[in-house]
Amino acid sequence: MPLDRNSSIVLVVDDSPDSLGMIHTALQMGGYTVLVALNGKQALDIVAQIQPDVVLMDAVMPVMDGFECCRQMRQQLPLIPILFMTGLTEPEHIVKAFEHGSTDYITKPLNPDELLARITAHVRSAHLIRDAREALDSARQHVLSVNNRGELLWTTPEARELLAVNGIEVALGEFIFSREIKAWLGDQEPAQDLIIHTQQRPLIIRYFKRVHADEHLLRIVDQHQLLDPKVLEAALPVTKREAEVLLWVAQGKTNREIGEILTMSPRTVNKHLEQIYTKIQVDNRAAATSIAIQS
Structure with a gap:
């Protein structure tokens, strides 16, 4: 059956028939399109083909658990909300989920109304962020985000394309120029631009703003100006x-x-x-x- 592109897509990753039945019913009543994976491996196969608007992730599953699935999925989907829904209530499990890229953590048994409210809030926030980044691109703003170590957190699509044109393939959590960017950032917000030399032409990186203590927005200046x-x-x-x-x-x-x-x-x-x-x-x-x- 073809997907309804007019409704938000929720990927549910859980191997419990009872949980899946309740969640599927609640989400359909909330107007969402539901996809189901029974383990982390199936979930990764799905997101390789279809990008959901939000992911509901159980922790304990066969083949690949939710923690490892979340870690790998976050590399592919940096903006998508990933909500853990699990019976694990110990603090170390909650901390582990967030360390592996979780956006939120809900403990079972689930309350359908609370679940829908959380999903709606996260989907709305993710759409606002996506729209803002698309607006940056339409204004020719080649923006990328790095942490204090110079590691890449995200880029606008046009910034990624500009880097690729200059022979720089980017992957989240990595950046070939992380060492230079880390030294350039130091402990302050740089006033001078950073010149990165590539085989094609120099790239001019300009400091944009600090988002929080460990995230900085940078802009690649279009030299053709x-x-x-x-x-x-x-x-x-x-x-x-x-x-x-x-x-x-x-x-x-x-x-x-x-x-x-x-x-x-x-x-x-x-x-x-x-x-x-x-x-x-x-x-x-x-x-x-x-x-x-x-x-």
Whole structure:
């Protein structure tokens, strides 16, 4: 039977027939489309094909338990609410669930009205977050979120695409430039941009805001905004020719490439750079690029 795309999809992961019957009835009465998995492995197979709006996860199941399933599922679905519903009531089990990526924890026996209320609240919040990130993308805001260790928490789809174009494949919890980002973040909110050099072109990472103690929003600045050297000439104490050189430096071009573009020798390009460094009070290309982008 085809899924009803007009209603939110709830994936229920539980091997208990009694629980499944009660939950299925309550969710259908609440207007939700229900998918069922009898263990964690089945649940992962389902989310590989269909993205639910919320997941209800039992803890103790055969083949793969809820804790391991939640950990793996969170890598695929960073925004989807995952609610544990289990008879395990000890504090260590609750802590373990949240450590493995749980959004909420409900103990059995379940109250259908409470369950529906929690699901509705979590689905609403997840949709708001999704809509906000889509709005960032439509405004060409390439945003990514990292923790204090520089590990990737999430990205907008357009930021992920921009990274991929530059040869950077991203995975949640990992980032090839985590060490550089961790050092750049330090203990403060950086005022200067971070220049990350890739095989294709430099990426300019700008600090956006701190969400909480261990989450920071960063923005990848679109270098193609820098198209007119007159902007740099007006904003900085440089000549027209120096502004043209600085523009291409900010685009990641080498002295040789800049010389070919501007029909001058690499040595002349270097002389212009020396003058630029003195005038804008920097001592390397990365710092000059940061000043150019900010200007």
